[in-house]
Amino acid sequence: MYDRIRPSWIVRLALWQGWGTTLRVMSLIILAEVLQGVLAPRIAIAGAIPNFPFVALACIAMRTNPTLAAGAGFLSGLIEASLQNQLMGSLIVSRVLACYATAFLPLKLNPRRRPSTMLALLTLTVLTQGLLYLFAPSVFGGEFVETNLGALVYNIGVVMLAFDICQRWLPLSLMEDDRRYGTFNL
């Protein structure tokens, strides 16, 4: 009796209810990237420099869906590669893949718990750095492990603090609404 009318893609894009969440995610990534260049070197401890984008990506991966997490990884990789003017493809691809994979963790872990985010950070770091090591190795073997291990320990400390900020900035209720109403499904 009634034909189901599907609007064109541009109308669907304009009416998409996920814009708010996307903007929040983007702003979080931009903030993390800005802080990474300015603040991170100042608060290095024994040569270990925190990686704010990883912390932000781990929080995003635990609180959004795989598509948005992969998008966040793309943006993060793009900004970082642009600022360093190198490794454009490697940084983007490694982060997209790692974020996408990490975003499946909430199926097994409770994103409301702090240790879950710490585990997500660990997974994300191992995947991202592992993929980057495969695509574009800059340092080798022991030095690679040593460099990343210090940063990983530092990041775990940072994520414990950042967890509360992420909880306010990206509340899970928002994501649940998004999931329920399919706002991320273009």
Next chain:
Amino acid sequence: MRRSLMMMAILAAAGLALGVYHNRQMQQGQSDLITALVRATIVPLQAGLNNIANAISTRGRALIQAQHAAREVDQLKEENARLRLQLSQMEQLQHEHSTMQSLLRMRPTLPGNWVGARVIANYPQTGQQTLIIDKGTRDGIQPGAPVVVGEGLVGVVVQADTNHAIVRFVIAPRVAVSAKVLNPQKVSTGVVEGRGESVLLLNFLPPEAPVQAGDKVVTAGLGSKYPSNIPIGTVERAWIDRQYSVKKAIVVPAVDLSALEIVLVQQGR
């Protein structure tokens, strides 16, 4: 799931394409439009944040340095106070040492037994002019015993208790000492009297006695109360009292009676 996988694949492919584009642009020596755009967005934010961080860091460092400086100042003040105290103690010891030296020099010239005593209290003010020493009858000190220091005569013991004694200064009223004026022409004898002032009156000198300012006055030793030749002071001025036909003189004491610490007291008087 399939849709999100497809999205991820698209993003990864876009990343690779961007990477290839970026590398090609770099090889050709041309700027990459996308990275330039990203930099144009992010770098000003970083510059602003960097300025803020620098300002905070500078102020923080200044604050920490100020705290360090304040702590250092406190430490230096403490050290300064400690050093001042040490210096003061050293000066005190030096003064005591010189006093002891002068007493030791004088000791062999004095007849009889003498004992050193520390001044407990000193009242040099007019009307009081006494001091209390830490030796008494237990140490053989009796009333009437002369008290001296290296510079000269201090006074006489007027009261002796077991462990301490009261000494009246030579300048105090009702204290009289037989004295001689050591004038180069002739030595004259008289009596030095305390008047409760800071100077002494030298009385009963013969009218023809050659006395002039600057002459030394010492104990004469008459009456055996005071040993002879202990310095009393120096003549300031002299005149003839025509009423009693005697010569009188004003004598400035040889001892600074306000700064006494250790004295010698004759025992067994």
